[in-house]
Amino acid sequence: MSEIKLKSIIKNFGGNSIAVDNLSEIFPDGEFVCLLGPSGCGKTTTLRMIAGLETPDSGEIFYGDKTFFSSKTGELTKTENRNLGLMFQSYALWPHMTVYKNIVFGLEMQKKSLEEKNKRYLELEKLFHLENFRDRYPSELSGGQQQRVALARMLAIKPSLLLLDEPLSNLDSNLRLEMRSELKRLHQSIGCTIIFVTHDQMEAMTLATSIAVMNKGKIEQIDKPMEIYNNPKSLFVAKFVGSPQMNIINSEIDNELALCLSKKLNIERNQVKNFGIRPESMKMVQQNEGDINANIETIQPTGADWIVGVNIFGKSIFLISSDSPIGKENDKIGIFFKPEGCHSFDSNDLRILKN
Amino acid sequence: MISSNSNNQNSAIINFKIKFSKLLQQPTILIGSVLVIILSYLVIAPIVSIFSNSVSLTMMDAMLSGSKDGEFTYKYIDRVFASSVSEKIFWIPLKNSITVSFFATLIALVLGLILASLVTSTNIFGRKYLGFLLIIPYMLPSQAMATAWLTMFKNRKISGPQGMLESFGVTPPDWLAYGPLPISICMALSYFPFAFLLFSSALSKIDIQLEEVASTFGAKTKAIWSKIILPLLIPTTMSVLLLTVARTLGTFATPYILGTPAKYTLLSTSLYSSVRSNDSGVVAVIAIVLSLIGVMLLLVDIWVVRKWQRFVTVGGKGIKRQPSKLGIFRMPTTIFAWIIFLIAALGPFIVLALSTLMREPGNFSFSNFGLAYWTGVNVPGMDQPGIFTSPEVITALKNSFLIAGSASIICGMLGLLIGYAVVRLPGTLISGFLRQISFLPYLMPGLAFAAAYLSLFAVSRGPIPALYGSISLLILVMVVTYLPYASRSGISAMMQVGPEPEEAGMVLGAGFWRRITTILAPLQKSALIIAIILPFITGMKELSLVVMLVTPGTELLTTQSIRFLDFGYTQLANATILIIGVVVMISVLILNRVTKTNLASGLGG
Numbered sequence: 001m002s003e004i005k006l007k008s009i010i011k012n013f014g015g016n017s018i019a020v021d022n023l024s025e026i027f028p029d030g031e032f033v034c035l036l037g038p039s040g041c042g043k044t045t046t047l048r049m050i051a052g053l054e055t056p057d058s059g060e061i062f063y064g065d066k067t068f069f070s071s072k073t074g075e076l077t078k079t080e081n082r083n084l085g086l087m088f089q090s091y092a093l094w095p096h097m098t099v100y101k102n103i104v105f106g107l108e109m110q111k112k113s114l115e116e117k118n119k120r121y122l123e124l125e126k127l128f129h130l131e132n133f134r135d136r137y138p139s140e141l142s143g144g145q146q147q148r149v150a151l152a153r154m155l156a157i158k159p160s161l162l163l164l165d166e167p168l169s170n171l172d173s174n175l176r177l178e179m180r181s182e183l184k185r186l187h188q189s190i191g192c193t194i195i196f197v198t199h200d201q202m203e204a205m206t207l208a209t210s211i212a213v214m215n216k217g218k219i220e221q222i223d224k225p226m227e228i229y230n231n232p233k234s235l236f237v238a239k240f241v242g243s244p245q246m247n248i249i250n251s252e253i254d255n256e257l258a259l260c261l262s263k264k265l266n267i268e269r270n271q272v273k274n275f276g277i278r279p280e281s282m283k284m285v286q287q288n289e290g291d292i293n294a295n296i297e298t299i300q301p302t303g304a305d306w307i308v309g310v311n312i313f314g315k316s317i318f319l320i321s322s323d324s325p326i327g328k329e330n331d332k333i334g335i336f337f338k339p340e341g342c343h344s345f346d347s348n349d350l351r352i353l354k355n
Numbered sequence: 356m357i358s359s360n361s362n363n364q365n366s367a368i369i370n371f372k373i374k375f376s377k378l379l380q381q382p383t384i385l386i387g388s389v390l391v392i393i394l395s396y397l398v399i400a401p402i403v404s405i406f407s408n409s410v411s412l413t414m415m416d417a418m419l420s421g422s423k424d425g426e427f428t429y430k431y432i433d434r435v436f437a438s439s440v441s442e443k444i445f446w447i448p449l450k451n452s453i454t455v456s457f458f459a460t461l462i463a464l465v466l467g468l469i470l471a472s473l474v475t476s477t478n479i480f481g482r483k484y485l486g487f488l489l490i491i492p493y494m495l496p497s498q499a500m501a502t503a504w505l506t507m508f509k510n511r512k513i514s515g516p517q518g519m520l521e522s523f524g525v526t527p528p529d530w531l532a533y534g535p536l537p538i539s540i541c542m543a544l545s546y547f548p549f550a551f552l553l554f555s556s557a558l559s560k561i562d563i564q565l566e567e568v569a570s571t572f573g574a575k576t577k578a579i580w581s582k583i584i585l586p587l588l589i590p591t592t593m594s595v596l597l598l599t600v601a602r603t604l605g606t607f608a609t610p611y612i613l614g615t616p617a618k619y620t621l622l623s624t625s626l627y628s629s630v631r632s633n634d635s636g637v638v639a640v641i642a643i644v645l646s647l648i649g650v651m652l653l654l655v656d657i658w659v660v661r662k663w664q665r666f667v668t669v670g671g672k673g674i675k676r677q678p679s680k681l682g683i684f685r686m687p688t689t690i691f692a693w694i695i696f697l698i699a700a701l702g703p704f705i706v707l708a709l710s711t712l713m714r715e716p717g718n719f720s721f722s723n724f725g726l727a728y729w730t731g732v733n734v735p736g737m738d739q740p741g742i743f744t745s746p747e748v749i750t751a752l753k754n755s756f757l758i759a760g761s762a763s764i765i766c767g768m769l770g771l772l773i774g775y776a777v778v779r780l781p782g783t784l785i786s787g788f789l790r791q792i793s794f795l796p797y798l799m800p801g802l803a804f805a806a807a808y809l810s811l812f813a814v815s816r817g818p819i820p821a822l823y824g825s826i827s828l829l830i831l832v833m834v835v836t837y838l839p840y841a842s843r844s845g846i847s848a849m850m851q852v853g854p855e856p857e858e859a860g861m862v863l864g865a866g867f868w869r870r871i872t873t874i875l876a877p878l879q880k881s882a883l884i885i886a887i888i889l890p891f892i893t894g895m896k897e898l899s900l901v902v903m904l905v906t907p908g909t910e911l912l913t914t915q916s917i918r919f920l921d922f923g924y925t926q927l928a929n930a931t932i933l934i935i936g937v938v939v940m941i942s943v944l945i946l947n948r949v950t951k952t953n954l955a956s957g958l959g960g
Contacts, residue, residue, distance in 0.1 A: 011806070013782070041440060051862060052861075053375065053861070054859050055377055069374065071369070072369070073369065074368070074369035074370070074371075074372030074373050074376075075372075076372075076376040076377065079858075079861040079862055080861055080862075080864045080865065080866055081864070083864075084862060085862065086858070086859070086862040087856045088858070088859065088909075090853075090855055092855035092856050092858065092859040093859075094859070094860075094874055094877075094878070095876040095878065096878055096880075105860070105863055105865070106863035106864060109863055109864035109865050109869070153859075153863070154862075156863075157863060201409055304468075339568070344757055
């Protein structure tokens, strides 16, 4: 099994903050893993350590039966010899080389013959729709074309492990959608392990077979996407995944609402520090017919649905409604909570399991 | 006990093993360390040596006084500041330097500001060309203006051919021909393009919206300039002021050519005569004073820039200011701008060229023109061969190309190497040290630095041989002096490329040398060419740095022109300067070709 095994990885860039803090994880073979987290959480550093572009201060990294790094034995495999594919946010296409030269560079390093290079190039050219671009320079290509060249360059040497560092963030939203499906198809067709770094939770949700949410150098939760969304293990994960963000209700400050939710979830209120409600888990009903009454503050139609800002006893929260709102601004309505979208977190910001 | 000991040993070996494999993959640390060692010697050693020279007895003085060679002494400090000769070697030159710097800087500043405003913001005729033409004086060697002045205004006080005015029957008075007035004017004319450049760029950076807001309140052009634009230019003005003062203090050619006949000495020429009379203790003391002034000016500049940082406006939408209409002033201002160009750029060229083409100065009859001074045939009243046949000129030409050429190649590559080490080792001691030390020579005026090198390499020390009198010394001193510019541009070039292109190669299996040769070098090709041509241009016109280090046989074109002047061969000196001018112009054209930009943006040194 060529799984990636990280053991007690520590990486410090000097200064007080620790980039990666005693990280241990196994990424199984053939998975499409997303490292998701805010900037500075250590996700790119983790990726670069797997690539060998950074060396951990201590810990071990294994890939299958190969040791990439071990501070126990002092082994360190050079990046050049790790046989992996890496794609940068900026693509890092060499501006002084043509598309062809860029793509066959890796094969050249392996001293492949001209025929082999041409054969592989033709395959990739077809796969990524790069016909007619052979002699162009990267600056003569559009953003989407550059990205396809970068993908082709990475895949030319048929690596069994692909590392992608926010490769979609430089694209406009249409192209991004297209590229997402391209990447997904790619993963299905070549079946290799992909580790993908992003801060965009939407990207992670749509692409990954498993998501690792990182915070302050640690993985807070690693799970299947829907599991992450439906059962966030911590307040951080709950807040980070989902858009609009989950509504957070402090059980001490937002009195009425907290009382209502603790009843609904059948949980002791003093056990809970924060409640969380997904915006789509609330339904607007007529006044006095729901769990609690509210005032409509704002209505923002997005086309597909409505984002409605409501005020419940002084606390402003957002809900998403796929039906048109039953009132207008300043109207009084009732709110019904769907229990599966309501969560409670203890004083350590960890989820309290429902019983 | 024993087991923990062996454990420690084990982990030390493992640590070493990791470090070693990292080093093999990325030998940047190795490159950085080698650079640190080389630069420490080339930059710090001269500075240490000059400080020690200022307080230790020379061999000659030790013999005279019966003390030991190298003994600690206040003798030289005393001689410079408080002896019977200090008036002559220090206090009067200091006063003169201050006077000349003050007037030269004032004129340069005002000219620069007025011309920059006219060219960037008004509709004077030919503004498109003036932007380029007004920078030409900056590219001429500093002695061009001075020798042109001398050729024009010299009177019978000094030997050699007649001045042009004199040959028309007008004898210029001494105050017009030599001394503070011509020195100030010539320096101002050489250095105003610097002010012009800085003001132009500051003016074009001011957000046009700031002015538009004012005009919505009813402010007229005059009010906008006095209330908004000029106050915003205060930080630039301070910078121009301080940097121009620093430059004028370090200038050697102008005071040497125009001050010597009137016995008008500045600090730079006083330092030079101390070098000529082998007074190394005094040389050290004056050089230290010059450097301290330089450091002080730089510190003030840094302080000013920081203090006025709140004046820095965040760029707007990059809309160009509409040239304001000058109305009836359009013609007079146009004439003014073009006259400045004529006097400062075209004038010297014409005067120098004419003087080499006329057998007798001032005689404009057709038969008087000829190439005598160039070919050496039929030269009236001179025992020298012409420029094309003079062995001295040919040697100097070869030397200039050899020295400026090798210095600029070494400097360019060193700059990129330093840039590589600094950028790729962020946060390390090596990176910080390299950044600081490569900037250090910037603090010392060329003259002071040359004096330091003179004292360091006059004798052999350890494995390093005595280099005085050799071409290598001249190359070395040029490399180190231009290093601040080279390393800064190297650092910014490396910053622009970033590590990704290299890392992308690494992932695909390219080793260190492979990455350097197939990825980094091609990417930095044009940066390297610029990093070589810029110091080459500066090196070709360099005088103050090399004038004390040259010996017969290692003369450069610039120093050779000074020798010709010393002997009264004005025409030969002028012709030599013209050659330098032509070489520099060609280099600038090549540079423009390579960078495809206006040179106005690129001239550093």
